[in-house]
Amino acid sequence: MRNNNEYQAQFDAARDNPEKFWGEAAQAIRWSREPTQIIDDSNVPFYRWFADGELNTCDNCLDRHVDAGRGDVVALIHDSPVTDSQQRYTYAQLRDAVARFAGVIRDQGVDKGDRVIIYMPMIPEAVIAMLACARIGAVHSVVFGGFAGAELAKRIDDATPKLVLSASCGIEPTRTVEYKPLLDSGIELAEHKVERCVIFQRDTLTCDLIEGRDVDWQAALADATPADCVPLAATDPLYVLYTSGTTGKPKGVVRDNGGHAVAMHYSMKAVYGVAPDDVFWTASDVGWVVGHSYCVYAPLLLGCTSVLYEGKPVGTPDAGAFWRVIAEHKVNVFFTAPTAFRAVKKVDPQGELAKQYDVSSLRALFLAGEHCDPDTAVWAGTHLNVPVVDHWWQTETAWPMAANPLGIEQLDVPLGSAGRPVPGYDTHVLGPDGAEVVNGEMGDICVKLPLPPGCFPTLWQNDARYKSSYLEDFPGYYRSGDAGYFDADGNLWVMSRVDDIINVAGHRLSTGMIEEVIAAHPDVAEAAVVGAFDADKGQLPVAMVVLKSGVTRSNDDVIAALIALVRERIGPVAAFRKATIVERLPKTRSGKVVRATLREIADGKDWTTPATIDDPAILTDIEEQLGRIGYARSRS
Numbered sequence: 001m002r003n004n005n006e007y008q009a010q011f012d013a014a015r016d017n018p019e020k021f022w023g024e025a026a027q028a029i030r031w032s033r034e035p036t037q038i039i040d041d042s043n044v045p046f047y048r049w050f051a052d053g054e055l056n057t058c059d060n061c062l063d064r065h066v067d068a069g070r071g072d073v074v075a076l077i078h079d080s081p082v083t084d085s086q087q088r089y090t091y092a093q094l095r096d097a098v099a100r101f102a103g104v105i106r107d108q109g110v111d112k113g114d115r116v117i118i119y120m121p122m123i124p125e126a127v128i129a130m131l132a133c134a135r136i137g138a139v140h141s142v143v144f145g146g147f148a149g150a151e152l153a154k155r156i157d158d159a160t161p162k163l164v165l166s167a168s169c170g171i172e173p174t175r176t177v178e179y180k181p182l183l184d185s186g187i188e189l190a191e192h193k194v195e196r197c198v199i200f201q202r203d204t205l206t207c208d209l210i211e212g213r214d215v216d217w218q219a220a221l222a223d224a225t226p227a228d229c230v231p232l233a234a235t236d237p238l239y240v241l242y243t244s245g246t247t248g249k250p251k252g253v254v255r256d257n258g259g260h261a262v263a264m265h266y267s268m269k270a271v272y273g274v275a276p277d278d279v280f281w282t283a284s285d286v287g288w289v290v291g292h293s294y295c296v297y298a299p300l301l302l303g304c305t306s307v308l309y310e311g312k313p314v315g316t317p318d319a320g321a322f323w324r325v326i327a328e329h330k331v332n333v334f335f336t337a338p339t340a341f342r343a344v345k346k347v348d349p350q351g352e353l354a355k356q357y358d359v360s361s362l363r364a365l366f367l368a369g370e371h372c373d374p375d376t377a378v379w380a381g382t383h384l385n386v387p388v389v390d391h392w393w394q395t396e397t398a399w400p401m402a403a404n405p406l407g408i409e410q411l412d413v414p415l416g417s418a419g420r421p422v423p424g425y426d427t428h429v430l431g432p433d434g435a436e437v438v439n440g441e442m443g444d445i446c447v448k449l450p451l452p453p454g455c456f457p458t459l460w461q462n463d464a465r466y467k468s469s470y471l472e473d474f475p476g477y478y479r480s481g482d483a484g485y486f487d488a489d490g491n492l493w494v495m496s497r498v499d500d501i502i503n504v505a506g507h508r509l510s511t512g513m514i515e516e517v518i519a520a521h522p523d524v525a526e527a528a529v530v531g532a533f534d535a536d537k538g539q540l541p542v543a544m545v546v547l548k549s550g551v552t553r554s555n556d557d558v559i560a561a562l563i564a565l566v567r568e569r570i571g572p573v574a575a576f577r578k579a580t581i582v583e584r585l586p587k588t589r590s591g592k593v594v595r596a597t598l599r600e601i602a603d604g605k606d607w608t609t610p611a612t613i614d615d616p617a618i619l620t621d622i623e624e625q626l627g628r629i630g631y632a633r634s635r636s
């Protein structure tokens with residue numbers, strides 16, 4: 001595939017004749033009914049890919065490979081330094097385990113189209129649960145284990161699941177996370193009544209089961225009859241994955257079966273340059289889209305070996321973990337977030353631990369989730385001696401929108417850029433008037449509709465929010481919510497969000513969700529949260545809080561209570577540790593908090609007073625306050 005201009009040829013082909021391009025890509029998938037209609041545009045802006053096709057995603061991930069005589073190939077390696085164990089499943093073993101567990105969930109009354117929430121740590125059973133849902137046409141919704149009960153409750157209420165699948169515990173380097181109390185509180189807080197849970201008991205810590213509601217995973221398996229794959233319409237939902245919007249209410253990103261399978265398969269070859277039998281490792285979590293796409297679906301759709309890693313880059317047991325896993329499992333392509341490499345670099349700046357391992361199996365490192373600082377990319381590339389690809393994508397798309405597509409052609413991409421638009425994404429940078437800006441000028445990064453297969457066709461039961469959040473500002477385009485520019489060579493530079501989403505250690509959070517929790521505290525009148533630069537985690541939330549009059553507790557006590565409350569309501573991943581009490585929030589005359597200015601102040605940048613602000617003196621007060629907690633000018 002590697003010859004000059006092949007990238008441009010594929011990009012043009014996908015843009016100019018999407019039906020032909022994606023029709024051909026669809027042939028890599030096993031359909032129980034071949035699609036004849038590649039794109040249905042009868043109800044714009046709701047495009048549907050392969051609308052009359054029928055398939056099963058689990059069949060394509062597992063059975064298809066077994067039927068092709070590849071049942072003995074290793075499909076999944078679970079590498080768990082936190083339990084000091086490893087487990088391998090061949091394609092045949094994984095197919096059998098999934099078919100059997102699909103029997104369990106069917107026995108619990110789950111049918112095609114029913115939702116199943118999966119709230120689990122990084123264990124093979126989480127993957128088995130996802131694929132088992134796919135097998136019988138149930139719609140899974142995985143909730144990240146680092147989220148607290150209240151966040152789980154929001155997702156239960158939106159997805160209204162028939163069943164919840166969970167485990168007794170997760171294991172973080174310094175503590176065992178008891179899932180059961182979080183699960184129980186989530187179920188209790190939710191208005192939708194969850195009638196059944198199937199719980200996987202781990203050896204590290206077991207939990208009590210609630211009679212009449214909770215079912216033991218292993219016991220249920222003993223009685224289960226394996227279930228076959230159910231044929232599904234290409235447009236039937238495979239999963240719903242919640243992601244942060246600008247409010248506290250998460251958005252339920254819907255993924256279809258057909259477009260997703262085609263796009264996942266195409267991306268493995270075109271972007272990551274892998275082939276069946278390669279070992280692919282994504283160090284993420286199945287709770288995020290990266291985990292859905294590149295720990296589970298894409299590697300299995302292509303027939304690779306996927307490494308599922310239950311550990312951290314550092315502390316499990318040391319900063320040599322990445323090199324160890326690559327060497328031990330002969331990983332060919334590795335994908336993680338820049339923040340993970342920053343953590344390794346901080347502990348082992350000279351890369352001494354890397355020298356202890358043979359990482360020569362590796363061909364490429366892919367980084368995503370946040371803007372990658374050039375230092376980190378250079379450091380990782382030096383110690384791994386492979387190309388480092390910064391690529392850009394979102395929960396909404398499920399696969400990269402911009403990359404250096406190594407499987408098509410290795411392009412000359414400067415450090416700091418996220419590469420070129422991937423074939424299928426007709427990407428434009430638009431100004432506020434909707435017109436394309438010139439190269440080098442910042443604007444809204446938008447993709448001309450239709451989005452390629454794999455991208456979300458809508459939000460769960462919320463077509464209106466889909467349109468208003470993504471499609472209305474620039475008619476005919478998908479608005480990504482990221483700002484950036486194209487350089488003269490056509491490379492895309494993704495610089496910042498245009499909204500109030502922040503990125504903390506590769507975890508996408510909204511400042512609105514944190515503000516909502518803080519504002520719920522009885523001492524608080526109102527609060528503003530912004531994401532401030534952090535050298536390790538990329539960004540950290542910092543809050544400016546206005547107290548109600550008459551509060552007698554000390555400011556320090558209130559702040560400690562707020563930190564505890566955010567941890568309890570959202571979860572530890574919010575990494576919320578810094579707040580300051582202020583007299584008033586700076587607002588425009590129409591009552592909007594001037595967040596962009598607050599961000600600049602927190603980061604110690606030069607800032608100017610917005611013309612519309614009602615009282616400019618508040619800003620200098622806030623700058624002083626933030627300086628006292630290590631932000632603002634104290635940083636520079």
Ligand code: COA
Binds near residue numbers: 173504
């Ligand atoms: N369950 C429960 N708690 C969790 C958790 C989980 N699945 N994941 C993280 N947490 C907790 C951590 O233990 C930590 O708790 P603490 O405040 O008691 O120390 C807190 O949440 C913050 O975690 P995190 O920000 O993830 O920091 P970390 O030091 O644990 O890990 C990284 C650092 C870089 C390894 C981690 O942030 C990471 O892997 N980030 C990449 C995320 C990602 O894959 N994004 C997708 C794009 S590729």
Ligand code: AMP
Binds near residue numbers: 290372391393481482
């Ligand atoms: P998520 O939906 O959690 O995957 O987060 C998506 C967001 O992460 C994007 O909208 C960007 O803001 C950010 N992001 C992801 N990859 C990159 C990248 N390579 N460069 C810059 N920002 C990125």
